[in-house]
Amino acid sequence: MRIIGGGIAGTAAALALHKAGFHVTVHEAHPDTGEDIGAFLTLASNGMRALAEIDAAEAVAALGFPITTMTVLDASGAELAAVPLGEPGHRLTRYRCLRRAELAAALRAEARRRGIEVRHGARLTSVTETDADITAHFADGTGATGDLLVGADGTHSAVRAWLDPAAPAAEYAGQRVFYGYSTAAAPSSGPERITMVRGSGAAFGYLVSSGGETYWFARVPGPAASPVEVAGTTPAQWREWLAPLLGADRTPAAGIVARTGDRLMVTNALHVAPGARWRTRRAVLIGDAAHAASPATGQGASMALEDAVVLAKALRDTPGAAAALARFERHRRPRTEQNTAASARLTAGPPSAAPQARPDGARPRVDEDLLRLLAWDVPLPEPSGAV
Numbered sequence: 001m002r003i004i005g006g007g008i009a010g011t012a013a014a015l016a017l018h019k020a021g022f023h024v025t026v027h028e029a030h031p032d033t034g035e036d037i038g039a040f041l042t043l044a045s046n047g048m049r050a051l052a053e054i055d056a057a058e059a060v061a062a063l064g065f066p067i068t069t070m071t072v073l074d075a076s077g078a079e080l081a082a083v084p085l086g087e088p089g090h091r092l093t094r095y096r097c098l099r100r101a102e103l104a105a106a107l108r109a110e111a112r113r114r115g116i117e118v119r120h121g122a123r124l125t126s127v128t129e130t131d132a133d134i135t136a137h138f139a140d141g142t143g144a145t146g147d148l149l150v151g152a153d154g155t156h157s158a159v160r161a162w163l164d165p166a167a168p169a170a171e172y173a174g175q176r177v178f179y180g181y182s183t184a185a186a187p188s189s190g191p192e193r194i195t196m197v198r199g200s201g202a203a204f205g206y207l208v209s210s211g212g213e214t215y216w217f218a219r220v221p222g223p224a225a226s227p228v229e230v231a232g233t234t235p236a237q238w239r240e241w242l243a244p245l246l247g248a249d250r251t252p253a254a255g256i257v258a259r260t261g262d263r264l265m266v267t268n269a270l271h272v273a274p275g276a277r278w279r280t281r282r283a284v285l286i287g288d289a290a291h292a293a294s295p296a297t298g299q300g301a302s303m304a305l306e307d308a309v310v311l312a313k314a315l316r317d318t319p320g321a322a323a324a325l326a327r328f329e330r331h332r333r334p335r336t337e338q339n340t341a342a343s344a345r346l347t348a349g350p351p352s353a354a355p356q357a358r359p360d361g362a363r364p365r366v367d368e369d370l371l372r373l374l375a376w377d378v379p380l381p382e383p384s385g386a387v
Contacts, residue, residue: 002027002136002146004124004159008100009287009304010152011107014116016054016312017150019376026111027122027136027144029153038265039179040215042067042194043096043103045086046370047302050309053376057092059106064098065210066091068192075200075249075352085194097194097207097215103301119144124158127283134282148321149283150311152304155270157289167276173269173294173347176225178218178242185214185259187252197253201245203296203351204253216256218242219296221351224268235264269294269347274337278329281322286311291336296346299339307332310373313380330383331373 001017003010006028014024043060051057072080086095111118123139127149135145151159155170189195189208197204206216220242225233233241239257246254257264272292278285287304311328318324346353372378 001148001150002144003150003152004136005153006118007154008104008107008301009307011111012305012308013150013152013286013311014111015056016308018114018116019054020312020316024116026116026118028118028120029123031121040097040099041301042298044299044302045093045095047305048093048096050305050374052092053309053374056107056110059110060103061092063102063106064096066192067095067097067194067207071193071195073195073197073251075198075251077250127162129280129282147282151283151285151289152287153289155272155288155292157285160276160285160289163280163283163285164277168273170270170272170292172224173271175219175221175269175347176266177269177295178266180216180257180260180264182214182256182260185256187214187256197251198352199246199249199251199253200352201248206256214256220245225266230266235262238264238266271340271344274340279325284325284328291340293340293343294347296343297339303336303339306374317380327383
């Protein structure tokens with residue numbers, strides 16, 4: 001099998017397919033370890049459970065720090081809710097905050113340990129599919145043939161462009177997203193807590209690591225930042241730009257940003273409109289290549305990890321590649337499109353309207369259907385409905 005893309009989705013799929021007994025090779029366009037802008041992410045319990053099913057949760061649980069509670073503040077700084085997150089009693093299924101690059105590196109290290117081949121500098125240019133096999137063609141003139149191709153090459157997927165030329169390209173979702181790290185900021189926050197601020201000008205969130213470092217993000221509605229603007233604006237200038245948006249509120253946000261040094265970056269939130277084709281007889285899309293969502297729900301990485309497990313189980317449990325890929329899509333499309341729609345609603349709404357939190361402090365119920373779907377030793381259930 002050939003996997004296009006060596007990021008989180010592609011490497012996790014390689015681990016899952018390898019566990020299911022398939023021989024896989026990962027082809028990554030970047031010449032070394034892949035590009036990264038330094039952003040962090042929260043990996044939810046469903047993502048950690050998916051990692052546990054492919055025996056990779058231990059490596060990831062050693063990174064970053066756990067999150068067991070979410071506090072929500074309004075623009076005045078008043079606390080609206082404090083709710084538990086995930087399953088804090090289980091070390092391998094707690095929410096975790098870690099840098100995206102850390103997660104990707106841990107998965108790559110695990111792939112190397114298991115003897116999975118990862119070829120760097122392999123930029124896909126075209127695909128040829130026949131009744132017997134499928135071949136990926138790369139910019140350096142080489143090709144790679146297999147019985148199945150997995151497109152895990154992200155938001156700007158070349159596999160998606162081949163598979164469905166009429167599919168919409170990734171679009172700006174309406175928010176600039178800032179990420180920053182500060183060792184000088186010292187907000188009052190309990191351990192293992194993420195604080196979400198329903199600000200008037202930006203949706204803001206922050207966490208304090210076990211080492212005392214503050215991680216923060218701000219989602220700011222408005223026009224996209226151009227490549228020239230991103231490349232030519234210094235962290236100090238971005239702080240000045242954010243100051244009036246955050247300073248109008250009585251929350252810790254403005255002070256955290258003011259005490260952030262050069263580790264401040266900006267990107268544009270992107271998404272792919274649902275409805276694109278996901279598969280042929282011998283090719284399938286997973287992760288952001290299939291269902292890229294804006295980051296508002298914080299579920300992008302976790303959804304990709306779920307994809308990896310369900311794809312491997314579908315191919316393991318279903319005779320015939322075409323039938324297995326159809327089964328995979330019937331399980332995954334409704335859930336991922338629900339997440340895409342939820343992220344789009346949060347992104348389009350005013351910052352003061354997000355995020356949602358249960359005021360009664362009750363822990364969200366565990367999705368038993370999802371647990372059965374991910375459980376490696378449980379046969380893949382028959383999906384409901386048709387795609």
